[in-house]
Amino acid sequence: MTALAVTRATLTRVLRDRTALFFMVLLPVAIIVVIGVTVSGFDQFRVGLVAAPQAGPVARELASELKEAPGLRVSAYATGQDARTALRRVELDAVVVLPTGLDTDVRAGRPVTVRVLVEPSGSAGHGAVSSVSAVVAEHAARLQAARFAVDETGGDFDHGLGLARGAERVAAPIAVRTETVDGHSDYLPLGYSYSTPTMLVLFVFINALAGGAAIVETRRTGVYARALAAPVSARTLVTGETVAYLLLALLQSALIVGIGALAFDVAWGDPVAAAVLVGVWALVGTGTGILAGAVFRTPEQVHALGPALGIGMGMLGGCMWPLALVPDWLSAAGHAVPHAWAVDAWTALLSRDAGLSGIGQELAVLAGFAAVLLTGASLALRHRLTVGSGM
Incomplete structure (x- = not known):
């Protein structure tokens, strides 16, 4: 069995789970649509x-x-x-x-x-x-x-x-243009254009974290143990699971971006920079979800602690309010979590018309978070599968 076969099996299992689909697709989309309808016309x-x-x-x-x-x-x-x-x-x-x-x-x-x-x-x-x-x-x-x-x-x-x-x-009208020299905005645009990027950061992370419950359930039911009895290595299982959850995170991101752009005219900035940022953030979420699946012992632990942890980190990282409005010490503490760097990158893209080079620092930091999380998750899950007998 190859890693792609593991990926295919995991995707099939998740897509057949109605509860997982509700929390991964329907709930975020419903909340985003409600927010969009509520704040539409906010600037009028x-x-x-x-x-x-x-x-x-x-x-x-x-x-x-x-x-x-x-x-x-x-x-x-x-x-x-x-x-x-x-x-x-x-x-x-x-x-x-x-x-x-x-x-x-x-x-x-x-x-x-x-x-x-x-x-x-x-x-x-x-x-x-x-x-x-x-x-x-x-x-x-x-x-x-x-x-x-x-x-x-x-x-x-x-x-x-x-x-x-x-x-x-x-007659040619006289246009008045206001420009602030050497100035920049520390805020996302008003209305739905503010909510959508922060909701993408928040929901992709929370749902990836909650997805760790499926890994815990798979461990507990002995699926991994039976797979290891066949000529399948622990590394293959870990790689297949990682690719599967990365694809799910990218799918959810594409849904949020598509709904924002098509239904509510949200401009996502430079397309190349936005795509790279979405991809890197999906890696961060995937690493967090795999790590949760390796660390927690029961799905109930993931469901109880995962959303609270995700929402708490989102609040600290500026998903609920701009960090530019909080004291400096709280803003510095917020940048201890990856959410703040992701929101900073979206602010640069949407408020300052930045390109890929303009969010290079944020992307580098997020890539560092992703590398640490994915490495730790891979080692922890392999340890569970080989030493911990899947539990």
Whole structure:
């Protein structure tokens, strides 16, 4: 029996185990989808829009621009009372009320006031006002240009508005770009783009650690002992098991990356660097899982201690919150576990547009963790199989 045959047998056994599939595939995917749905739109303000049922073209155009603004998530309300109720229930950050006679006042050259309602205690409301004001100001500039065209050419307002739109399409907009010299971000992007990389680090490690229970069960049922009675070496068994659990870790990583990219538009940075980072982290998880399978005596021990250990290391390593926010001594302690180095690498890829060379230090440290864990796991499992009679 070759190592690949052992790998094939292990993969077949795991893939037929519904409980293992639930914890390795369905549970992480379900949690990630729930998080994605919950935090989607996290970087947008929730705005209610109240417009007259028979609004004119100018009001409809302003409403359309508000709905298309990237920083706003606009919901239309039939009445102002409904919108105010939603605002009081904290379902909205602000309410925009378009005046009933907006088109009439604009065509007559009279000033128009667009009211924006916010809760006094709501901090997000003031940010929503700024975003709404920017959209309204851009729309007002177009109307002013149309009024100027009417005054100069003597045509009607619709003709002037058409000229203003045409000039707006032809004229190159002035772009403002902000750049911090010699600066960098110590944080992952907001929203789902923050959760996905940290969930990948956390779940791949925890599930690889929990996978050690299957190795313990295989030892306890004597499968390894019967295999060693055949012309199969302990080294072959260890290699086959290692490759099998590495493939499972890579499969889970691919699922998380794919769901994040396809369902929630998560950008994973440089593809080569991201692939290398995923592979190295899978090696770290595999080494941890094999080591757990060699050290623990019963599957119950793995199930009881494994998740707690994985979650504790994830918290210490910055999977729940950025280590840049904690005291220096706690950040230094966090880098004693591999999770912190993995999160640092994802931060460099997603927040600083780093490439493979930009995460070289993190990859080297993670490769060191992987080498130590895989070597220790291999020696420990071989010792169990040969000296410990599989127990």
